[in-house]
Amino acid sequence: MSAACSPKFSKNCRPEGESSVSHLVTGIGQLVTNDPSVGDGSALGLLDDAAVVIEDDRIAWVGSAASAPPSDSAQDLGGRAVVPGFVDSHSHLVFAGDRSGEFAARMTGEPYTGGGIATTMAATRAASDDQLRQHVGTLLAEMRSQGTTTVEIKSGYGLDVEQESRALRIAAEFTSEVTYLGAHVVPPLFRDRRHEYVELVAGEMLEACAPHARWADVFCEPASAHAFDGDETRTVLRACAEAGLLPRVHGNQLAEGPGAQIAVELDAASVDHCTYLTDADVAALGAAGRLVDSENPVTGTVATLLPGVEFSTRSPYPDARRLLDAGAVVALATDCNPGTCFSSSMPLIIALAVREMKLSPAQALLAATLGGALALRRADVGRIRVGARADLTVLEAPSYLHLAYRPGVPLARAL
Numbered sequence: 420m421s422a423a424c425s426p427k428f429s430k431n432c433r434p435e436g437e438s439s440v441s442h443l444v445t446g447i448g449q450l451v452t453n454d455p456s457v458g459d460g461s462a463l464g465l466l467d468d469a470a471v472v473i474e475d476d477r478i479a480w481v482g483s484a485a486s487a488p489p490s491d492s493a494q495d496l497g498g499r500a501v502v503p504g505f506v507d508s509h510s511h512l513v514f515a516g517d518r519s520g521e522f523a524a525r526m527t528g529e530p531y532t533g534g535g536i537a538t539t540m541a542a543t544r545a546a547s548d549d550q551l552r553q554h555v556g557t558l559l560a561e562m563r564s565q566g567t568t569t570v571e572i573k574s575g576y577g578l579d580v581e582q583e584s585r586a587l588r589i590a591a592e593f594t595s596e597v598t599y600l601g602a603h604v605v606p607p608l609f610r611d612r613r614h615e616y617v618e619l620v621a622g623e624m625l626e627a628c629a630p631h632a633r634w635a636d637v638f639c640e641p642a643s644a645h646a647f648d649g650d651e652t653r654t655v656l657r658a659c660a661e662a663g664l665l666p667r668v669h670g671n672q673l674a675e676g677p678g679a680q681i682a683v684e685l686d687a688a689s690v691d692h693c694t695y696l697t698d699a700d701v702a703a704l705g706a707a708g709r710l711v712d713s714e715n716p717v718t719g720t721v722a723t724l725l726p727g728v729e730f731s732t733r734s735p736y737p738d739a740r741r742l743l744d745a746g747a748v749v750a751l752a753t754d755c756n757p758g759t760c761f762s763s764s765m766p767l768i769i770a771l772a773v774r775e776m777k778l779s780p781a782q783a784l785l786a787a788t789l790g791g792a793l794a795l796r797r798a799d800v801g802r803i804r805v806g807a808r809a810d811l812t813v814l815e816a817p818s819y820l821h822l823a824y825r826p827g828v829p830l831a832r833a834l
C-alpha cells in the first residue's frame with residue numbers, strides 16, 4: 420500500500436492505473452458551500468436545489484441540479500441538506516480507561532483541575548497497541564457517523580518517550596493531523612523536578628515523536644499545578660518548531676493566563692479553550708485572526724472554542740461573540756477526551772454554541788467546518804467547491820438550521 424493510500428481517516432483511494440469515474444450527487448434541497456461567491460452570497464454560500472459532481476476524492480463540479488453535467492453514476496438525496504464535512508480540529512482519542520466517576524463528581528460540585536489526566540495515563544500505558552488502535556477506530560467511526568470527515572488527534576496520555584511516540588504512531592495510522600502533546604501535564608514521577616520533564620519533552624521525547632507528528636501542543640495553564648506556565652510553554656514550543664512541528668496551544672481554560680498571547684506571539688495555528696480571556700487577549704486574537712487567509716492559511720491564530728468541555732465540567736462558556744466582534748477567526752471542536760468532554764459529536768457542539776454561546780446557527784456551522792479547517796491550516800477541507808476534498812455531510816433535514824434546532828437527534832452523516 421503506498422503512503423498516499425494508507426487507511427487514513429476520510430481517505431478514498433483508487434488503485435493506480437484506473438481511470439477516474441464521476442459521481443453525481445443530486446436532489447440536494449439546500450447546499451452549504453462556505454463559498455460566498457456562489458448561491459445567496461452569504462458566508463455560507465447557500466444554494467437551493469443543488470448538485471455536486473465528485474471525481475475520485477475531489478469535487479469536480481458544483482451548481483444547480485437542473486444544469487448538472489452527465490456522470491458515470493448518480494444518487495438523489497431527495498431534498499436533504501448537504502453541508503461540508505465537519506472538521507474536528509481538537510481531539511485526544513488515543514487513550515484507555517474510564518473516568519465517568521470523575522464526571523459524576525463534577526456534576527455534584529467538584530472542580531476540574533487536570534489531575535485526572537494521570538489516571539488516564541496509567542490506563543493508557545497498560546493498554547496494548549491493538550487495544551488503543553481499536554478504540555481510536557471506534558471513536559472515529561462514531562465521529563464519521565455524525566458527519567465529521569477530518570479529525571486532529573493528540574497524544575498526551577503516554578507522558579514518557581516510548582509511550583508518547585507509540586500514541587503518535589497509532590494516531591498517524593488514522594489521520595495526517597497528528598499532534599505531539601508530551602506537555603499535557605507533568606507526570607507524577609516528575610512532580611518535584613518539573614524542569615527535568617520540560618527538558619525531556621523538548622529533548623529526547625521530541626526527537627522520538629517528531630517523525631510521527633505535524634503539530635506540537637502544550638497545556639499552558641499556570642493556574643493548574645499539573646500543567647505548564649508561560650516560560651515552559653515557550654521552551655517546549657520553540658524546540659518543537661526547530662524540529663519542524665507547527666505550534667498550537669491549550670490555553671485559558673481554567674483561568675486567565677498567558678496561553679492566548681503566547682499562541683499569537685509564536686504564530687500558532689490555534690489556541691484552544693479560550694474560556695477566560697482578558698480584553699488584551701481578545702484584541703490580540705482579533706489582530707491574529709485578520710492575518711488568517713482562508714485561501715492560503717499559513718499564518719494567523721484561530722480561537723478554537725470547545726463548548727463540550729464547559730458542558731461536561733459545568734463551567735462558564737467562553738464569550739464567542741466578543742471574539743468575533745474583535746475580528747478573531749473562531750473554530751468549534753469536540754475536544755473528545757475521557758476527562759473534560761467524552762463526546763464525539765460535532766452536531767452537539769454546534770447546538771451548544773448556538774444555545775449557550777449565542778452564535779447564530781450560520782456562525783456555528785461555519786466555525787465547525789471552515790473554522791476547523793483554518794485551525795489546521797487546510798484549504799482543501801471545510802468548503803464545498805471545485806478542487807476541494809469531496810467531504811460531504813448529509814442531513815436528514817431540509818436545512819442546516821436543524822443542526823441546532825433538533826439537538827440530540829442523529830441528523831448528520833458523512834456521505
Ligand SMILES: N=CN[C@@H](CCC(=O)O)C(=O)O
Pocket residue numbers: 533535536539638669672728754756757758759760
Ligand atoms: N486541558 C487539557 N486537556 C484536555 C483534558 C484532558 C483530560 O482531563 O483527560 C482538555 O483539552 O480539556
Ligand SMILES: [Zn+2]
Pocket residue numbers: 509510511669754756
Ligand atoms: Zn484538549
